[in-house]
Amino acid sequence: MTATLADVAARARVSPATVSRVLNGNYPVAAATRERVLRAVDELDYVLNGPASSLAAATSDLVGILVNDIADPFFGIMASAAQSEIGGGPGAREKLAVVCNTGGSPERELTYLTLLQRQRAAAVILTGGALEDPDHAAAVAAKLGRLAEAGARIVLCGRPPLAAPAQGPVAATLTFDNRGGSRRLTEHLLALGHRRIGYVAGPEERTTTRHRVEGHLAALADAGVPPGPLVHGSYDRRSGYDAANELLRLDPSLTAVVAANDTVALGACAALRDRGLSIPDDVSVAGFDDLPFSTDAAPALTTVRLPLHEAGARAGRLAMGKEQLPPGGIATFHGELMVRGSTGGTRA
Amino acid sequence: MTATLADVAARARVSPATVSRVLNGNYPVAAATRERVLRAVDELDYVLNGPASSLAAATSDLVGILVNDIADPFFGIMASAAQSEIGGGPGAREKLAVVCNTGGSPERELTYLTLLQRQRAAAVILTGGALEDPDHAAAVAAKLGRLAEAGARIVLCGRPPLAAPAQGPVAATLTFDNRGGSRRLTEHLLALGHRRIGYVAGPEERTTTRHRVEGHLAALADAGVPPGPLVHGSYDRRSGYDAANELLRLDPSLTAVVAANDTVALGACAALRDRGLSIPDDVSVAGFDDLPFSTDAAPALTTVRLPLHEAGARAGRLAMGKEQLPPGGIATFHGELMVRGSTGGTRA
DNA sequence: CTGTTAGCGCGTTCAA
DNA sequence: TTGAACGCGCTAACAG
Numbered sequence: 058m059t060a061t062l063a064d065v066a067a068r069a070r071v072s073p074a075t076v077s078r079v080l081n082g083n084y085p086v087a088a089a090t091r092e093r094v095l096r097a098v099d100e101l102d103y104v105l106n107g108p109a110s111s112l113a114a115a116t117s118d119l120v121g122i123l124v125n126d127i128a129d130p131f132f133g134i135m136a137s138a139a140q141s142e143i144g145g146g147p148g149a150r151e152k153l154a155v156v157c158n159t160g161g162s163p164e165r166e167l168t169y170l171t172l173l174q175r176q177r178a179a180a181v182i183l184t185g186g187a188l189e190d191p192d193h194a195a196a197v198a199a200k201l202g203r204l205a206e207a208g209a210r211i212v213l214c215g216r217p218p219l220a221a222p223a224q225g226p227v228a229a230t231l232t233f234d235n236r237g238g239s240r241r242l243t244e245h246l247l248a249l250g251h252r253r254i255g256y257v258a259g260p261e262e263r264t265t266t267r268h269r270v271e272g273h274l275a276a277l278a279d280a281g282v283p284p285g286p287l288v289h290g291s292y293d294r295r296s297g298y299d300a301a302n303e304l305l306r307l308d309p310s311l312t313a314v315v316a317a318n319d320t321v322a323l324g325a326c327a328a329l330r331d332r333g334l335s336i337p338d339d340v341s342v343a344g345f346d347d348l349p350f351s352t353d354a355a356p357a358l359t360t361v362r363l364p365l366h367e368a369g370a371r372a373g374r375l376a377m378g379k380e381q382l383p384p385g386g387i388a389t390f391h392g393e394l395m396v397r398g399s400t401g402g403t404r405a
Numbered sequence: 406m407t408a409t410l411a412d413v414a415a416r417a418r419v420s421p422a423t424v425s426r427v428l429n430g431n432y433p434v435a436a437a438t439r440e441r442v443l444r445a446v447d448e449l450d451y452v453l454n455g456p457a458s459s460l461a462a463a464t465s466d467l468v469g470i471l472v473n474d475i476a477d478p479f480f481g482i483m484a485s486a487a488q489s490e491i492g493g494g495p496g497a498r499e500k501l502a503v504v505c506n507t508g509g510s511p512e513r514e515l516t517y518l519t520l521l522q523r524q525r526a527a528a529v530i531l532t533g534g535a536l537e538d539p540d541h542a543a544a545v546a547a548k549l550g551r552l553a554e555a556g557a558r559i560v561l562c563g564r565p566p567l568a569a570p571a572q573g574p575v576a577a578t579l580t581f582d583n584r585g586g587s588r589r590l591t592e593h594l595l596a597l598g599h600r601r602i603g604y605v606a607g608p609e610e611r612t613t614t615r616h617r618v619e620g621h622l623a624a625l626a627d628a629g630v631p632p633g634p635l636v637h638g639s640y641d642r643r644s645g646y647d648a649a650n651e652l653l654r655l656d657p658s659l660t661a662v663v664a665a666n667d668t669v670a671l672g673a674c675a676a677l678r679d680r681g682l683s684i685p686d687d688v689s690v691a692g693f694d695d696l697p698f699s700t701d702a703a704p705a706l707t708t709v710r711l712p713l714h715e716a717g718a719r720a721g722r723l724a725m726g727k728e729q730l731p732p733g734g735i736a737t738f739h740g741e742l743m744v745r746g747s748t749g750g751t752r753a
Numbered sequence: 754c755t756g757t758t759a760g761c762g763c764g765t766t767c768a769a
Numbered sequence: 770t771t772g773a774a775c776g777c778g779c780t781a782a783c784a785g
Contacts, residue, residue, distance in 0.1 A: 072773075073773095074772060104522050106523065108455070108458075113762075113765075130476055137506055141506075144506075157502070171452060175454065176455040176456070320697075320698075327701065350671065352675075411778080424779095432754090434755085457777070458779055461781075
C-alpha cells in the first residue's frame with residue numbers, strides 16, 4: 058500500500074538506515090547516494106510515517122498552542138504569529154504547529170495537555186490568562202512538569218508566571234502588564250474628570266481579570282476616588298451588554314464604564330445606545346486589547362493596545378529554541394494607551 | 406522514566422493486551438479486571454504513548470482543521486464549532502482536534518496536508534475558499550486522495566466541491582451559497598435606487614471571490630445595470646481602505662460600495678469617512694459574513710449572514726462519522742441578508 | 754474473558 | 770561513509 062522507508066531503500070539500492078540518514082540530514086551521507094535516495098523518495102511519493110518516527114526517536118514534531126477561545130481575535134492573532142514562526146521556516150525538519158481550543162474550560166485544558174503529552178509534543182505554548190483555582194493550577198503545573206520531563210519545551214504567552222515551585226519546567230514566560238495598562242486607562246478617565254466609574258470585569262478566578270481590576274482600583278485609590286460598581290461576566294459582547302445595564306441600575310449617575318476587553322466594551326456601548334445615552338457625552342466607555350475592529354466602532358474605542366503579534370511571534374521562536382530569554386526567563390510586554398472617541402470629559 | 410503499558414500490566418497483574426483493551430474500551434473486559442487496571446494506571450500516572458499506539462493501529466486520533474487565517478473570526482468561529490464536536494469533551498475515545506493555519510499560502514496548505522498524512526490523521530477538515538489555480542488544485546486533490554487511502558475522512562467546510570474526478574476521496578462537502586447571497590445583497594442595493602456600485606473583491610483566483618463577484622454581476626445584469634469599477638485586494642481592513650479610495654478615483658460618482666467581507670467593508674467605511682463622505686447618505690456600504698463586530702460599526706453594517714457556527718459544527722460531526730450526509734455528500738448553506746444602517750436610498 | 758505472539762516503520766547503536 | 774540488527778510501546782490476530 059503506502060510506501061515505507063524499506064521500499065525507498067530497495068529502490069535506491071541502499072540500506073534503510075541510509076535513507077533514514079538522508080531524510081533526517083543529521084549524519085554525513087555521500088552526495089551521490091543522497092541524490093539517489095531523494096529521487097527514490099520522489100518517485101515513490103514517499104511520506105515519512107510520523108508515529109513510527111516519533112516512536113523510535115521518542116519525540117515528535119508537534120507543537121501545541123493552547124488558546125482559551127479561538128473565535129476571539131485576541132487569541133487568533135497570537136496563535137497566528139506563533140504559528141508563522143514554527144511551521145513557516147524553510148529550514149530543516151518542519152514542525153506541525155497546531156492550535157488547541159480549550160474554550161476556557163479547565164478540564165479541556167488538562168485534556169489537551171494530556172493529549173499533547175501522549176503525542177510526545179516537542180513544545181507547548183499556553184496563551185492567555187490562567188484560572189486561579191489552586192487545585193487546577195496544581196494539576197496544570199504537574200502536567201507541565203510531566204511534559205517537560207518528556208522533553209517538551211514549555212512557553213507561557215500572555216500569561217503570568219506560575220507560582221515559584223511550579224515555574225521550573227517552564228522555559229520562558231511572556232507576560233502582559235495588564236495591571237499597568239489598566240491603571241493608565243483609569244488615570245486617563247480620572248484626568249477627564251470622571252469620578253463615578255463602573256467596571257465590567259472578565260470571568261472570575263482568572264489572572265487577567267484580577268490584574269486588570271487591580272490596576273483600575275490602584276489608580277482610583279491613588280486619586281482618592283471611591284470605586285464604582287463592578288460586575289463580572291464572560292468575554293463576549295452579550296455579557297458587556299447585560300453588564301452595562303446592570304451597572305447603570307446599580308448607579309444611574311455613572312459617567313464612565315471600563316470594560317474587561319474591547320468586545321465587552323462594544324456590547325456595553327450597544328446597551329448605552331439602546332438606553333438613549335450618548336457616548337462619550339453622557340457616558341465614556343473604554344476597552345482593552347485594541348483589537349482591529351475597535352477603531353471602527355461608533356465612536357472609536359479608547360483602549361489599551363497589547364503587542365499581541367509580537368508576543369505570539371516571540372513565543373513561537375522560544376518554543377523552537379530559536380531564541381533565548383534573559384536570566385529569569387520572564388519578559389513583560391507593556392500596553393499602550395490609545396485615546397479615541399469613546400472617552401471624553403464629563404459634562405460641565 | 407515514563408511508565409509504559411507493560412508497567413501497568415505488571416502492577417495490575419494482567420497481560421499488556423488486557424491493559425490495552427481496557428484503555429481502548431473496544432473489547433469485553435471483566436469489571437473487576439478493568440477496575441484493577443484503571444487503578445494501576447492512576448497510581449503510575451500512566452499516559453498512553455500516542456506514536457506507539459498510532460504505529461500499531463495504523464491510525465491516530467489527530468483531526469486536522471485547515472484554515473486560511475486563524476486571526477479572522479470567520480475561520481475562528483467555524484474552527485471553534487468543529488473542534489467542540491470533535492475533542493476536548495469528556496469521554497474515552499478522545500480525538501485531538503488541531504487547527505492548522507495556512508495563511509492562505511498554497512505551499513503551506515500542502516505542507517500541512519503532508520504533515521497530517523505523516524501523522525496518519527483520522528480526519529481532515531478544509532475550511533474556506535479554495536485557490537483556483539489548476540496545478541495547485543490538482544496537487545491538493547492528489548494529497549487528499551492519498552490521505553483518504555490511508556483512512557482519513559475528508560470534509561470540506563465553506564468550500565466548493567472539488568472537480569468531479571477529485572471529489573472521490575471527499576466524504577462530505579458543506580458549501581456556502583456565496584453566489585446567491587451576493588446576488589440578494591446587490592438586489593437590495595438596486596432596490597434602494599443605486600445604479601453606480603463599486604465592488605471591492607477578495608484575493609484573485611479564489612473560489613469565494615469569484616462566486617461573490619458572479620452573484621453581484623448577475624444581479625446587475627438582471628436589472629440591466631452596467632457594472633461599476635472593481636478592484637481586488639486581500640481580506641483585511643487596510644485593503645478595504647485602499648480599495649475604496651481607488652474605486653472613488655475610478656468613478657467619483659459611486660453611490661454604493663460592496664465589499665468582499667465585513668472586515669474589508671469596515672476599511673472602506675473608514676476611507677469614505679476620511680474623505681468626508683457620510684454613510685449611507687453619500688455612499689452606501691455593504692459587507693459579507695456578518696461577523697459579530699459588524700453590528701457595532703458606525704453605522705451598523707448591512708451584510709449577508711453565513712451560518713458559520715452551524716457549518717463548523719456539522720463539519721466536526723461529519724469528520725467524526727457521527728453524522729451522514731444525504732446522497733451526493735454535498736450540503737449547501739444559504740446566507741441571510743441583514744439590512745442595517747450602512748445602506749440607504751440614494752439622494753433624490 | 755484473558756494471555757501469547759508477532760509485527761507496525763523507523764532511529765540508532767555497533768561494526769565494517 | 771554505509772549496512773545489520775535491535776528495540777521503541779503498542780495493537781491485533783490467534784489461541785485457550
